[in-house]
Amino acid sequence: METLIEYWNLALNGFAEWMTAYKYLAPVVGLMLYGYMCRERYRSRNQRAFWGYGVTVITLLMVPVTGMCFLIYQTRFYDYGWVWSMAPLTAILAGGVVELVFEQLPTETMIGGERMNGKRLAFIRLCGLLAAVAVLFMLGNQGRLQQASAEELQVRDSSEEILQYMEEQALLQDTILWGPKDMMQYMRSHSGEVTLFYGRDMWDAKSGAYDYEAYEEAEIGCYNWMEMVSGALNLYLLEVEQAPEEVHAALASEDFLQKAVERGVNAIILPTQISPWMERKMQLTAEECGCSVSDTLLGEYILWLFE
């Protein structure tokens, strides 16, 4: 029963969010209704079946009860949005526009009793197509393509530099690496030899579906600590005194370093800005764990190696 209620809420909230985020659903519905109402006019049985399928599936997806049935069918491993895969939205949009322009705009070469020449007809159709593109432009991305942010690119460059260094020094094998999450993610996706302290499923819930691995409280604590101190990079560049208390507390603590080294971590990446806080703690941790520690400056990060 609880699962059913969960699906019901998903169907209701999901549709509301979908309508807000995906504004072009309005022209899809409009074109679909147009296509469906004109179906009798079509000679082609294929078109009748296509528009019939489109109108049925979209209606069923919009009605919460049937939308919920589709959600149950596609299983909980998919987000709400994927349920709309069952409606061929791009085909409906493109097919609808073409039908509208070629069939609804002057189909005969006669307007007001006068015979239209081919050029005039082509011009009217072109205007129709351009109007459709303009509507899509307004409802779509308005010319702004999705791009990786400058920060993401900077993290990728730094990760690449560290990865290359580790490869050159033959440090990748027998090393368990720990660092900011984006760097760990990049390094693991670009080298199969890197072994990480914890994986992306720690912070990316969708990745968690792939693995039944569960993390201990200490590992989750280490993750939180790492993100706090590495995320403080820009903060420390500006005003050290203005850093939140919890960041100071995190920097003052060496518990998590020790916990990580005890769990096999022998390579740690940290921003250079926090190295004044870290040097002594790294040495203390190494002493506690009976090993030595060395550091290498690589761009804006320091690679600490425990041997």
Added chain:
Amino acid sequence: VLTEALWKNFLCGMIVITGLFACGHLAGIFLGMSVAGCSLMVLVLMAAAGILGLIILCRKWRQIFVGIGLHKGYRPEAARIVFWVLAISQIYYVFTADILVTAGDITLETVNSFLTTGEIYSVAPLTGKAMAAMPLRYKILCLPTVYTLLCRWFGAEPELIVNRVIPTMVLCMTYMSYYLLSTALFGAEEQSRKKRMWFLVMVAMIFWLCEGSVYLEGYGVLHAGWLGTTIRGCVLIPLCLYGALKRKWLVSVLCILAEACIVWTFWGFGVCAVVLAGVVLIDKGGDIRWKR
């Protein structure tokens, strides 16, 4: 002017090849075969399928290649030029743009794990540590093995194959699939050529203009062409619709099988099955009504 039959056979051939990769992948999972063993098995299967394909080609080449070439008095029309400009710009974009991080996508990590260890799922893709338990519904999907074997055969970096080559191929196959759908919607005759071409132009425009919408085909085809969900949405569903509308049942059934190999559905039969069932039911329902 390439024919409907050529694209249809090409796409069906690609689905069959995916099926062969799936056989190799399943052998790796259930028989514990190494990546090298899977590679050999897939190569043998592909050689056998290639011979069979050649025999079919020799017997039906007229049917497949009929109409290829330029017609007498052929003039490139506006729609065709616009379409090619849009398609080539998309190919360039897919091949050069910075890759966006897609939540939940672990393809590169998995391919790198396979290549490094030489085994299928012997280490956890996300950490490189010993494998815990991975759900079977995910383990049986064959795309990571497809990409691993391609990297192995061509000696290419996984990023090149997964993030560049495969999305470009998927983009091309997407347009083939939509072209086939356009022949089902508007007819394959010469008179409807304009409508077919403008349909493709509109599809290309929608890909560009609605690429920010994660669940619409444009996002997948431009930013994440290697994902199973993208291949399903952009290639398999239009192809399945084409098969269902034209009553080429084998094409639709191949799409359903291909979806089972590349996208997890647990106990659902997949989206292609719903599309096929929906179109057939509505078509039959329409038949009954028309007869009355």
